[in-house]
Amino acid sequence: MTKTRSIGFIATALLTAGVTTAVCFGDALSLTSARSAPIGAPSRPTDVLQNAKPWLTEVPGGPQSLRGKVVVVNFWTYSCINSLRALPYLRAWQERYGDKGLVVVGVHAPEFQFEHDAAKVRLATSQLAVRYPNLQDNDYAVWQDFGNEGWPGFYFIDAKGRVRGYRIGEGNYADSEQLIRKLLAEAGHDPSDVPVTPITGTGIEAQADWSNLGSPEAYVGYAKAVNFRSPGGIRKDASARYASAASLPLNGWDLAGAWTVGREFTTLDESLGALRFRFHARDAHLVIGGAPDGRPVRFRVTIDGAAPGASHGTDVDADGWGEVREDRLYQLVRQAGVIRDRTVTIEFSRPGVRAYSFTFG
Known part of the structure; x- marks a missing residue:
């Protein structure tokens, strides 16, 4: 179900290369949007990932193995409730379609200074059961190369290395899963034997009560x-x-x-x-x-x-x-x-x- 809300807060991230404005979508009074790709999205996004570092959780076979795969790239930060509420979906997609040619990649772009500490991010990903590959993007280099605009940001990349979908904010998860299945089918993988069952977050990852927010x-x-x-x-x-x-x-x-x-x-x-x-x-x-x-x-x-x-x-x-x-x-x-x-x-x-x-x- 698509939710439309007003834009919430703006967080400013000071970068070594300049100043980037990072907007968090999907929070208490925020906006969910979807389109094919943001302005400035890379024409070869897997090349960006191959050259990025450091990897906190490695891609099996190395970043070069992403070529020919369907890839979902998620920009997140571990202290952000919007990012946390997206995790059940990302985990489920990796589990459902990992043997069908899908790779979920997290790009951890920190909001607060303590989130720059790789040891703290590794501890958080372990506690949150985030087992898919994760990249630490302290200087927002990958963020800028992708033209990302907020947390959580989702890029859907086909097996030819093209960005086929971009979503920012919480929501639209059913549509996102259908796009993943479409991209896998185009790549010659048959996802029809994978049931599309409801994905429900629990505890701190439960979806917000938007009507009372x-x-x-x-x-x-x-x-x-x-x-x-x-x-x-x-x-x-x-x-x-x-x-x-x-x-x-x-x-x-x-x-x-x-x-x-x-x-x-x-x-x-x-x-x-x-x-x-x-x-x-x-x-x-x-x-x-x-x-x-x-x-x-x-x-x-x-x-x-x-x-x-x-x-x-x-x-x-x-x-x-x-x-x-x-x-x-x-x-x-x-x-x-x-x-x-x-x-x-x-x-x-x-x-x-x-x-x-x-x-x-």
């Missing part, structure tokens, strides 16, 4: 922060003590305790700091980075001041307790029952933890 991604670093409500506003790049606002409007947020608000993330400077957000969605997530000493950081989530109970997310229990171990996206809330405006509060037990952005689903 009224909150866009919200950054906690000052470069792209909006709707901050603590009295006195943000004090940039300096430790400051913040207090909760008297009330929060929808999509407003605040801090309590001693924090340093930086360009990309906000760091807790003392124990017992809190972060609040008023949202309207089934799911609420927060991208969190661990403390510098590498030890786990306990946190507690409440919804409108109470333990979440049945509305807890996959990374917290019914009492609201969770633990930051890796730098990644954490699901805090999955509302049970009627969806309405709620305030989520996250209280951290000790300093050093970093908060990057809220996302919703």
Whole structure:
């Protein structure tokens, strides 16, 4: 089913070769689009992949073996909820059609600085069961060569090495699978014995409740922060003590305790700091980075001041307790029952933890 939504946020990636604007589609208030190829798409995309590096998960037989194969290239980044919700489809396509001549290739183009770390990306791909080939694109060289425009981006390449389809954002997965089957048939492979059964994500990868989604991604670093409500506003790049606002409007947020608000993330400077957000969605997530000493950081989530109970997310229990171990996206809330405006509060037990952005689903 095709969904049409308004464009959500714009993330700016600073590159060694210049500045590229990366747009995330399919988020809380975002757009899904499809066309044959973007402006600037390469005429020989498999050549781009053959020359790219480093490969975090190698292509069996090497990148040169992609010649003559049907290839799906997915631009993603592991802390992005939009990218995560696409993974069940990519895994299923590789499993269904891998012996029919299909290769799924992930191009990991990081949004946040911690996603540049190859060891962290390898850990994330292992935890997410991403077993198809993956390329690390820290400087966005492959992104630019492909003319990609956002996360998640999908390129469908036929056995002759031509881009036959391009989709950006979540959705249109049934149409995408039909295109894969068409390209395989053109290449002399018969996919008719592969049943097209429904693909369903679970846990954090479950599709968003689009009809109840009224909150866009919200950054906690000052470069792209909006709707901050603590009295006195943000004090940039300096430790400051913040207090909760008297009330929060929808999509407003605040801090309590001693924090340093930086360009990309906000760091807790003392124990017992809190972060609040008023949202309207089934799911609420927060991208969190661990403390510098590498030890786990306990946190507690409440919804409108109470333990979440049945509305807890996959990374917290019914009492609201969770633990930051890796730098990644954490699901805090999955509302049970009627969806309405709620305030989520996250209280951290000790300093050093970093908060990057809220996302919703």
